Amino acid sequence: MINNQASVRIGRIDFTNVWPLFYYFPFSSFGNDLEVTQQVPSGLNRAMAEGRIDIGAISSFAYGENFDEYLVFPDMSVSAFGQVNSILLFHRKPLEELGDAKIALPTTSATSINLLKIILTKFYGLQPEYEYAAPELEPMMKSADAALLIGDHAIRASWEKNGYLVTDLATEWTRLTGQWMTFAVCTIRKQTVEQYPELVSRIYEAFLESKSKSLADPAALVRDAQKQIGGTEAYWQRYFSELCYEFGPKQWAGLSLYYQYAAELGFLERNVPLQIWKDNSVVRVTE
Template sequence: MTKSLKIGQILYTNVLPVYFYFEQERFEDRIEFIRQVPAQLNAAMAQGEIDLGPISSFSYAEHASEYVALADLSVSAKGRVGSLFLFSKKPIEQLNGSRIALTNTSATTVNLLKIVLHKFYEYEISYVTQEPVLEEMLQEADAALLIGDDAIDAKRRGGDLHVYDLGELWHQFTGYSMTFAIWAVRKAVLAEHGSLLADVHASFLASKEKTRQHTGPLIDYVLAHFGGDREEWTRYFQGLQHDFGDEQRIGLEYYYRCAAELGLLPVPATVDIWQAGGRQTNTTLTR
């Protein structure tokens, strides 16, 4: 009997539009959802414990020879994201030489922060990685990076810290969109699950489009489970992009090039796209 397709799901609200109307009952025991934070999903995909799902864009680059990306699915933003924040005791202009605590749940945003501070601000920074608890992170650090719902909760609590949106900083310096996660599939499972994968991909795309057309039920769900207010969540989801077209690709490839320039990646990655009926290989950037 063919094993089920193991599908990852990030434990953050930013991926909900792709899953909210997903018709899981259609697939009975043919699929299994595994819900984890990004860093855990990255490791599970790399170890072959998950067949497909949203992983950090940086992790995709690290394993580009083993993965392909599902067409037209991502977590991206052009400017403000609303869930990727640097919380700082002092203005960012005064952070040179500082110590910054990084969440242990991220890969893409951690390296995005390093690109912003080292390439664009030309700062020297020391880093420590910790559990995503803001108060503990700031005990011995000048600033702390949080992502996802941890960041949203910390921002909601307020305080007198300086707060910087990483998507906004990236767009300020580059003018580009930034893609934080892409739906990847391990090449090793394509032959076995090609037909099922096409159906799953179509269901993801349908959920994304239905959520775009009917946001009310999604907002109601998030309010009931995560608190906040309707205007806050409506603005948040309106600021996110779940497509992956040329605009998102260009921004992500520039991010990969910046990462390679800083030695965070050995070379810029090629994003290889899978879609039902065939694969499309994209042009490799060179340094």
């Protein structure tokens, strides 16, 4: 009996913010060794946790929930130091007045939802009511005082003249902590590294090559973003240039602080060490 199952299954977030990692990825050169699944972050998080995906650009929070099973690729993430443009809270009242508010949360996120809770609870001392809803701004705001949107849903909503106050959560995080915020990391199941070390190395190099080529000349990404999402060339040029796709010590420090706060507030069961894959060995970052 012939087994046609791919050796490694890769998960891709269905948002423009991860395009540089995948845009020039040479999937055809891997033949039947790879299979690609594209979903919203929450779907990929579940698939990775259940072992249905081996390598994934998943929510940073999802790594924190299952770090015993995962390693993280260095040099690639979706991060920001300040404005990210696609993690946005729309609200009628200033942040400090949201203590008795009802906030609608998208069903597509994990990292951003808990970032919002960290900001409001730890830094503003607020405990608003939260509810989950499909990621559509106006329906969310019909029953809530504020709504969190992420990814392309947030981008589209930010172009509308809706009269709401808008807070970029990455900007707020950096203002409050002075740190980077990392929203997604490229994660590998430890078992996959053990089974396919050479293939994992090839995949890592292919991701880096795609990232470098995309950022060196983002014109093609910009054109495709305009076709699929809308907006102007100038908007997407700025969008891709303001996002950071690195994952080194500065980003590690910011993400470690996020994990620390999440554990303190009970969103994560324990403190999370970053276990960084490097040439099929592991570098453990605890600070």
